[in-house]
Amino acid sequence: MAADYVPPVQKGFGQLIDSIFLLVLVYCSLLAPLLLKAPDQAPATQAESKQVTWRDLGQNATMEAQWRKLGFDVQQAKPIITQRFDYQIEPVSLIATALVIVGYFVFVLRVSDKQYRQVIAEKFGR
Template identity: 50%
Template sequence: MSTYIPKIQHKRGQLIDSLFILVLVYVSLYIPLFLESDTKSAEETATVQSYTWESLGVSAVEQEQWQKLGYDEAAAAEIINDKFDYTIDPLMLAITALVIIGYFFFVIRISDRQYREVIEEKFGADETSSKQEATQ
């Protein structure tokens, strides 16, 4: 196999490539903000209620610790009532699993093809003689 001669990249191209990755990172950081599937169900529209430690199901010792931390019933209620919702959407779960498995399948398959080029260039195309070398 002949040795692959890579293209030389000019500075402008290097800058563009660096910026591309950066833009891609920022886009992926902001995408979840536009999607609604995250499930922390903060009760942002909750009406103002008056809470007591008893109604929050807080024991005497817990109440003492909340107060040491500087929280009254209303402030504690905001935290206590903020709960996760673990209802599973089977379709989303299947899509997510497929995306992760598909990603690794794609990366490993393409890598394998590229790796063969690397090995051929490094060790030459004659596999049998090199196999003997490896077993020595």
């Protein structure tokens, strides 16, 4: 009769290193677009330098109160409110992201296949 299978156990230090590595990867992937974005080259115009009000920015009294709770005055909130999101897809970034995801998927499949074969060999003695 074969002995009961006992799978290998990853030590706490290995789990810590894995967790830190994944945390760094997530942090870098979230920070990269901010670091790689080109700065705006548009010079400030005369109209932009005039004093704006909350009403000019389309904010009502409730919205104004929430901005103030967050510590923003009208001048600080203006670029946040008026700057539109850029939804353009950059092909190079899209391809790089796809390659990283596919590469990670292939890596996981190969490692899983190797570990699966080791378990089968240990369990059934092949």
